[in-house]
Amino acid sequence: MSIISAAAAATLLPELQRLRRDLHREPELGLDLPKTQARVAAGLDGLDVEVTYGQSLSSLTVVLRGGKRDPEKPVAVLLRGDMDALPVTEATGFDFASTNGAMHACGHDLHTTGLYGALRLLHDVRDELAGDVIFMFQPGEEGYDGAGHMLREGVLEAAGVPVIAAFGVHVSADQPLGNLYCRPGSYMSAFSIMNITVRGKGGHASRPHTGRDPIQAGAMLVGQLQEYATRRFDAFDPVIITVGQFHAGTAPNVIPDTAELTVGIRCFSQATTARTEAELPNLVSTLVSAHGLEADVDYRSVLPPVINDETETAFYLDTAAEVFGPSRTHLVTVPKPGSEDFSRILQQVPGTYGHLGAALPGTVAEEQDSNHSPRARHTDEGLADHARFLAALAAGRLHQHAAAAPAWPGAGAAVDAGAAAGDGAGARSTDPEAGETETEGNLR
Numbered sequence: 001m002s003i004i005s006a007a008a009a010a011t012l013l014p015e016l017q018r019l020r021r022d023l024h025r026e027p028e029l030g031l032d033l034p035k036t037q038a039r040v041a042a043g044l045d046g047l048d049v050e051v052t053y054g055q056s057l058s059s060l061t062v063v064l065r066g067g068k069r070d071p072e073k074p075v076a077v078l079l080r081g082d083m084d085a086l087p088v089t090e091a092t093g094f095d096f097a098s099t100n101g102a103m104h105a106c107g108h109d110l111h112t113t114g115l116y117g118a119l120r121l122l123h124d125v126r127d128e129l130a131g132d133v134i135f136m137f138q139p140g141e142e143g144y145d146g147a148g149h150m151l152r153e154g155v156l157e158a159a160g161v162p163v164i165a166a167f168g169v170h171v172s173a174d175q176p177l178g179n180l181y182c183r184p185g186s187y188m189s190a191f192s193i194m195n196i197t198v199r200g201k202g203g204h205a206s207r208p209h210t211g212r213d214p215i216q217a218g219a220m221l222v223g224q225l226q227e228y229a230t231r232r233f234d235a236f237d238p239v240i241i242t243v244g245q246f247h248a249g250t251a252p253n254v255i256p257d258t259a260e261l262t263v264g265i266r267c268f269s270q271a272t273t274a275r276t277e278a279e280l281p282n283l284v285s286t287l288v289s290a291h292g293l294e295a296d297v298d299y300r301s302v303l304p305p306v307i308n309d310e311t312e313t314a315f316y317l318d319t320a321a322e323v324f325g326p327s328r329t330h331l332v333t334v335p336k337p338g339s340e341d342f343s344r345i346l347q348q349v350p351g352t353y354g355h356l357g358a359a360l361p362g363t364v365a366e367e368q369d370s371n372h373s374p375r376a377r378h379t380d381e382g383l384a385d386h387a388r389f390l391a392a393l394a395a396g397r398l399h400q401h402a403a404a405a406p407a408w409p410g411a412g413a414a415v416d417a418g419a420a421a422g423d424g425a426g427a428r429s430t431d432p433e434a435g436e437t438e439t440e441g442n443l444r
């Protein structure tokens, strides 16, 4: 059983709800969240932690030292919560709704608060922790690559010891409260953007053969990109291509010189992401040149896919089953086609990301407005379990690591080994098939 108690988490709930509602009332956008940062910092007053503030963004990196860390080979676990809001005008009707034109429509107010709650729970048991914990309070998840900024500023080196695992969780306004969803391997998509300028030759619309029509060539690209995706990529490692913008022309009797297309590309593996980057610009250039036009192609990889580590995910699901109950822990069959910059952390450290239902109690979750809607109504009644889950992931994973480490001739070894004997974590994690059978009834 985890050293993180449900009773301690329940006691913390009113304070966490206050914090969540304060954050919700005053959402901030992007990389610069001074009020949010100050609110979290105020909650750290008097705690036995080390805090580093971001340089290029208003992040907080908090390190908690474990009392039972291995003095010879100390390690850390990283927990992450993002803190930024969206440019959405809130229409939830909450009495703590935002009025500043921004909104925590993606539930990052809950992520910040859940991570803070985990910090408090772990702080209470810090003497028992078999390693250090890094708390990553991250701005700028919504398209600002806050995770990339924090990596460059050294979040993984913050404790001065190797990070053995990283965990995070995202709330969903349209999934039932206190239900956890996750899968090993590919979990969320990579995202890339391809900007295309088709260069033709403008002229009179009645004599297209004397010019080179970029609208016709652009329209061909819209279709050919889809054909290429279905014929050249494995249907079970798919590529989702959407031409989101197509601008060209000024009048029905004029062929313009150029057409501009903006294309969003989502993939679910690193290999396919790399292939799209290598092949799609060439496809575009080749196709338009066959018609006597040219194309400028700017291909930008925005985020890699979220790839959950197999072993860490088994541990994550075991811990979820302990905190939320086995019937509320769901091994999902397919990835989610959204993107998330936690993927950058998972490129460097094994770990797992999942989703946690936060639909208002008493509602049909699937009928609720989803994340990013002005009517997304996340409840904060699950915050105690949310915080306990993150805390149990850190405490349990450090404990598991200490139990698995070869004994060293130090005074703490006997204590760690003894404590590990009672640790049930890992019983399922060594047998992924058993895990699948156990949760099969909950697949969505």
Ligand SMILES: [Zn+2]
Pocket: 106, 107, 108, 141, 170
């Ligand atoms: Zn989000």
